Amino acid sequence: xxxxxxxxxxxxxxxxxxxxxxxxxxxxxxxxxxxxxxxxxxxxxxxxxxxxxxxxxxxxxxxxxxxxxxxxxxxxxxxxxxxxxxxxxxxxxxxxxxxxxxxxxxxxxxxxxxxxxxxxxxxxxxxxxxxxxxxxxxxxxxxxxxxxxxxxxxxxxxxxxxxxxxxxxxxxxxxxxxxxxxxxxxxxxxxxxxxxxxxxxxxxxxxxxxxxxxxxxxxxxxxxxxxxxxxxxxxxxxxxxxxxxxxxxxxxxxxxxxxxxxxxxxxxxxxxxxxxxxxxxxxxxxxxxxxxxxxxxxxxxxxxxxxxxxxxxxxxxxxxxxxxxxxxxxxxxxxxxxxxxxxxxxxxxxxxxxxxxxxxxxxxxxxxxxxxxxxxxxxxxxxxxxxxxxxx
Amino acid sequence: xxxxxxxxxxxxxxxxxxxxxxxxxxxxxxxxxxxxxxxxxxxxxxxxxxxxxxxxxxxxxxxxxxxxxxxxxxxxxxxxxxxxxxxxxxxxxxxxxxxxxxxxxxxxxxxxxxxxxxxxxxxxxxxxxxxxxxxxxxxxxxxxxxxxxxxxxxxxxxxxxxxxxxxxxxxxxxxxxxxxxxxxxxxxxxxxxxxxxxxxxxxxxxxxxxxxxxxxxxxxxxxxxxxxxxxxxxxxxxxxxxxxxxxxxxxxxxxxxxxxxxxxxxxxxxxxxxxxxxxxxxxxxxxxxxxxxxxxxxxxxxxxxxxxxxxxxxxxxxxxxxxxxxxxxxxxxxxxxxxxxxxxxxxxxxxxxxxxxxxxxxxxxxxxxxxxxxxxxxxxxxxxxxxxxxxxxxxxxxxxxxxxxxxxxxx
Numbered sequence: 001x002x003x004x005x006x007x008x009x010x011x012x013x014x015x016x017x018x019x020x021x022x023x024x025x026x027x028x029x030x031x032x033x034x035x036x037x038x039x040x041x042x043x044x045x046x047x048x049x050x051x052x053x054x055x056x057x058x059x060x061x062x063x064x065x066x067x068x069x070x071x072x073x074x075x076x077x078x079x080x081x082x083x084x085x086x087x088x089x090x091x092x093x094x095x096x097x098x099x100x101x102x103x104x105x106x107x108x109x110x111x112x113x114x115x116x117x118x119x120x121x122x123x124x125x126x127x128x129x130x131x132x133x134x135x136x137x138x139x140x141x142x143x144x145x146x147x148x149x150x151x152x153x154x155x156x157x158x159x160x161x162x163x164x165x166x167x168x169x170x171x172x173x174x175x176x177x178x179x180x181x182x183x184x185x186x187x188x189x190x191x192x193x194x195x196x197x198x199x200x201x202x203x204x205x206x207x208x209x210x211x212x213x214x215x216x217x218x219x220x221x222x223x224x225x226x227x228x229x230x231x232x233x234x235x236x237x238x239x240x241x242x243x244x245x246x247x248x249x250x251x252x253x254x255x256x257x258x259x260x261x262x263x264x265x266x267x268x269x270x271x272x273x274x275x276x277x278x279x280x281x282x283x284x285x286x287x288x289x290x291x292x293x294x295x296x297x298x299x300x301x302x303x304x305x306x307x308x309x310x311x312x313x314x315x316x317x318x319x320x321x322x323x324x325x326x327x328x329x330x331x332x333x334x335x336x337x338x339x340x341x342x343x344x345x346x347x348x349x350x351x352x353x354x355x356x357x358x359x360x361x362x363x364x365x366x367x368x369x370x371x372x373x374x375x376x377x378x379x380x381x382x383x384x385x386x387x388x389x390x391x392x
Numbered sequence: 393x394x395x396x397x398x399x400x401x402x403x404x405x406x407x408x409x410x411x412x413x414x415x416x417x418x419x420x421x422x423x424x425x426x427x428x429x430x431x432x433x434x435x436x437x438x439x440x441x442x443x444x445x446x447x448x449x450x451x452x453x454x455x456x457x458x459x460x461x462x463x464x465x466x467x468x469x470x471x472x473x474x475x476x477x478x479x480x481x482x483x484x485x486x487x488x489x490x491x492x493x494x495x496x497x498x499x500x501x502x503x504x505x506x507x508x509x510x511x512x513x514x515x516x517x518x519x520x521x522x523x524x525x526x527x528x529x530x531x532x533x534x535x536x537x538x539x540x541x542x543x544x545x546x547x548x549x550x551x552x553x554x555x556x557x558x559x560x561x562x563x564x565x566x567x568x569x570x571x572x573x574x575x576x577x578x579x580x581x582x583x584x585x586x587x588x589x590x591x592x593x594x595x596x597x598x599x600x601x602x603x604x605x606x607x608x609x610x611x612x613x614x615x616x617x618x619x620x621x622x623x624x625x626x627x628x629x630x631x632x633x634x635x636x637x638x639x640x641x642x643x644x645x646x647x648x649x650x651x652x653x654x655x656x657x658x659x660x661x662x663x664x665x666x667x668x669x670x671x672x673x674x675x676x677x678x679x680x681x682x683x684x685x686x687x688x689x690x691x692x693x694x695x696x697x698x699x700x701x702x703x704x705x706x707x708x709x710x711x712x713x714x715x716x717x718x719x720x721x722x723x724x725x726x727x728x729x730x731x732x733x734x735x736x737x738x739x740x741x742x743x744x745x746x747x748x749x750x751x752x753x754x755x756x757x758x759x760x761x762x763x764x765x766x767x768x769x770x771x772x773x774x775x776x777x778x779x780x781x782x783x784x785x786x787x788x789x790x791x792x793x794x795x796x797x798x799x800x801x802x803x
Contacts, residue, residue, distance in 0.1 A: 045620045100622060228626035228633075233566070234477075234505035234605045235619070235627055239612030 002063035004070065005031075005174050006077040007167070008108055010094065011086040012272060013046065013053035015370060018150030019086060020057040022160040026180075027059035029187060030164060033179035036061050037068045043076055047097045051370075052270040052313060054094030061174060079110045082171050084163055087146035087272055087369075088119035089333035091129040093220065095269040101223040102269055104131035106215075111135035114170045114207055118144045118159060121334060123208050128337045132215035140207030142166050146272065146369050153385050158197035161188065165201030177202055216337075221264055248301040249347050255301025261311050267294065268339060271314030272369055273330040278357055279304045279346045281327045288318040288328060306343035316371035329361040330371060406589040413585050415578035418546040419485075419511050419571065420445035421585075422553030423455070425593040429480035430458045432468040436490035437523045438575035439513035446483075465490045469497035469508075476506045477607040477615060481557065481600045484508060487575065488515030491529045501568045502537025502631055504615060505605060507560035508568040509553065513579045514678070514729075516768045524769010525574040527677065527730040531706070531741050537631045539569040539638065540707040542677040546585045549573055551655060552704075554588075554597060558645045561600045565641055567634050574729075576769060577679035588653055596652045638708040661710035663702040664717070666692060670699030672784045673718065676727040677703045677742065680765075680772045684727065687777035698781050703742065711749030718746075719754035723792070725784035727777070727799075729766045737795040740764055759792035765799035776800045 007027055011020040021042070028038035038061035042048060048055035058077060062068035071077070085091060085105060093102040109115050115137060117126060123139050130139075147159035164180050177199075184198055185191040232238070243259035275288075282304040289297040289305045296311040297318070307318065314333065322328040346353040365373075372378055413421065419442050423431070431450075433443040449455040458475075462468035465486050472482035486494060491512055501508055512530040516522040530540055539559065543549045552571055560569040573579050607615060619627065639661070646660040657663075665681075666688055667673055674684055681702045691698050701717070718724050726743040735744050743762035750757050763780045766772040776799050783797065 097618070097620075100620075225622060226626070228629040231623075231626055231630065232604075232613075233630055234615065235503050235617070236605060236613045236615045237617060239614050241612075 001070065002067040003036075003173065004063075004067050005059075005061040005082075005171070006071065006080040007059045007061075007082040007084065007174070008077070008080045009057045009059075009084040009086065010090055010105065011048075011055060011057070012090070012146070013048040013050045013055045013270075015052065015148050015151055016086045016146070017042075017048045017055065019147055019160060020055070022150055023084060023163050024057045024059040026160060026164050026183060026188075027167065027174070028061060030175045030180040030183040031061040033182050034175055036063055036175070037065055038062065039068070039072060043096070045096060050097060050270075051315065052272055053097050054090055054269050055096075078108060079113075080108045081110055081113050081174070082167060083109045083113070083115045084167075085115065085117040086159070088117050088121060088126060088129075089146070089272045090269070091117060091126050092333070093131065093269050095266065101264055102220050102266065104133065104220060106130055106133060106137060109137045112137065114138040114140060116140050116142060116163065116166055116170060116205075116207075118142050118146065118163075119334070120145060123210075127210070127215045130215045131220065132213050132217055134212050136212050137210055138170070138207040139210050140166065140170060140205055142201060142205065145367070148369065153388065155388075156190070158194050161194045161198040162201035165198035166205040168202050169205040170207060221266075223264060246298075246301060249344055251301075253301060256299040256303070258298040258308070259295075261308060263310075266310045267313050268310050271312055272333050273314045273316065273371065274309060274312060274333055274336065275307050275314075275316075275318050275328050276331045276357060276360055276364075277304075277306060277342055278324075278327045278354070279306075279343060280350070280354060281324050283324055285323060287321045287323065291317055291321045293317060300343050304343065306341055309339035309341075316373075320372050320375055320377075326361060329364050330368065330373075331360055331364045332367040332369075334367075335360065406592045408589065409587045411585055411587055412582050413546060414441060414580055414582050415543070415546045415549040415573045416441035416511070416513065416580075417445045417582075418550035418585050419553050419573070420449060421587055422550045423483045424449050425588065425590060426481060426554060426557050426597055428455075428457050428483045430460070430472060430475040430482045432460045432462050432471045432482075432484050434462050434465050434468045434486070434490065436465075436487045436515075437513070438515060438573075438579035439485045439487040439490065439511060441513070441579050442485055442511055465494035466497050469494040469501070469510075472508050473497060473501050473504065473506050474607075476508050477504065477602075477605075479600065479602050479606050479608070481561075482508050483510070485511030485513065487513040488529050489518045492517065492532060495532070498533050498538070498568075499536055500616070503627060505566035506568055507557075507566050507600070509556045509560055510568065510570045512570050512572045513575050514572050515575045522768045523575060525576060525678070525729055526767055526769070527572065527728070527741070530570055530572045531730055533570070534707055534741070537567055537634070538707060539565075539567060539705070540572065541569070541705050542572045542703065544574075544578070544679050544681045544702060546578065546581075546583045547655075548657075549578065550585055550587070551649065551653070551657070554593060555645055555649055557600075558597050558648075559642055561598075562641050562645070563601075563603065564637055565634055566605070567631070572678065574679040577682075586655075592652055596649065635708055639710055639713075642705065642708070659713070661703070661705045661713060662717070663704065665700040665702065667699030667701065667717075667721075669697055670721060671697045672723045672725065672781065672788050673699040673701050673721050674725045674727050674777070674780060674784065675701040675703060675718070675742070675746065677706065678729065680727060680729065683772050683774050684777050687774050687781065690774070691778070691781060696781070696785070698784075706742075706745075709745055709749065711745075712753045714746065715749045715753035718750065718758065719756050721758050722788035723758050723784045724760045725763060725780050725787070726760060727763045727765060727772070727780055731764065731767070737762070739796045743796070759787045760795075761787050761792060762796040763799045764796065770800055772800065
């Protein structure tokens, strides 16, 4: 058997689908420049056309055809030499569409393999999200915001070639700098400039060893894959119990309503930004509760509405529909390491919460990756975006 | 659990009535006796006859049920699917391309374990538009988990409809069942039928009990979620398990039918006609049994030992039993009103299926010839059947080519 390499690229559905595809294609074509063979494909069941859904793409590269066939015999590689994470909020884990449970982001990385994350944070900050595991691996960062490069009119920020440059450093056996430079210059639009970006990433990239047991200690939900005789008949699953009122942590009175949600299929890993709510200015108008497509708003004992952050996909409709200024603000998920209730925090210490809220939503706009803040924003912003697209 | 009726020690004789009714009307009468809760309808010939009889029963106050005329066949089958999930006994049906228009709903029904009973008034699939019988409409669901049964007279239509509810609603089954009645020959022809008393039917047919699969606010379940590759194979295996036990359940129900109503059907899966000492047999489904039986009688007078096997249940296909029965003849001539274009030997569906069963289970394998005839509702004549038996006798003597032939075709 010759050399065999597997690389996975994890991105957010639709937003990073083209970007992830460009990277896996780039890996195969750069390696091909030194005589290697390869294939590039996406995990079919991910349904990456869905907004924000964590989705995987793969590149399998081999030194010869027979070895490549061995690599292709498994549709989805369970072990990869390299894992590329295009959005640092994905490091909290990924739950593929249709009932697969939340998986650790690093679960497929081989012992001693490397995970590269596009992030503005450092390794220590990311390890608050990345689940600990039994085998050591390496973690490296390519500095940047989650890129939408390749999506419609979004700007090409060179993330694709910067990743290829970093790979050259992380796994030189896969392809050398000359091969990736040749690929970028010959096959990528704007090749000269982009080759320069790739070279910088190649030179700057470094990774750190993550020892066994280091990282987020939070347990992941366990999934029992039942035998066919033990499953319910008729393609049916039992529903959740109804739920009921919840307790006010200060007055200890019961009130409001919180339904019981499925603790296996939670959906929160689809989220790259979350609603942060000012319960002080909330007018209890019910619009967020009525319009949330995932039904993740609950009625609190004081009549305000809080999003259940295990079920929230981060679409931002609540922010757009809320009639009160700065009452609901979408904030990058990278700022949070817990799904705990914001309302409980507010109730326990109002001043502390409101101070935190002001500081948190102040710079929120700069870190936004997608979504509209209010109704009519698209119509307002479209002409400028169109002009930008025509220029580039 | 099995729903075998407790042994009956009955001395009183139930009052049977006799009526001159069509096959469609017989099905409608059976639905009245089964006291169905929800009927959906959308007109298409020849199925629409049953819709007319049923609406008459509802209008006359003889049948208390929801009678819903849908805006098309797809909705028609979706409505009863949901009603059945909520515990209602349902009836539905269609013909030809109407049945095909419902195909998406037909596809999802078996996996949801819905014991829907439907009538397919067999009709030619368009194009060209034609009212007459062909069997390809009902056969289109043969691989999807539906049970399929063919009947050849109005009495059998009535009895089989009662049997159908009992089989489909057996907890071990819970899959949809379609009764096929040949367009015109059965759906539109009146004959004398014995109608059993309602009390008898009550003894035979217990209440439809969906148990923990009932869609109801008191039993909170979610039906038909997206599942993908981690779960689908196990779900498919559950429906496969139904087909593994289907023949046993059907046998039980026919035995119970005979005990309660006194009418004997013998082997539920196929009827044998003058096969005891036959050298060759013909095999077919539906109303072509009449010209075939008449021809067999005629040939017997001439000393030619021919017999006939009429297949009732196509799904489940009692392959082993059929093969064991047919292995004793010198040649088999399948006579069928369907096509399976591009199939092995370019035969029809029934012959292809039969050859597969014979290959697996028959100790000796007589040649199985296939005769495609009566398409588009064309009459299968005694002369046609004589020609078919001649060719099958020749096959018994060694001339078994060609394997598939068109009969009753001009040119």
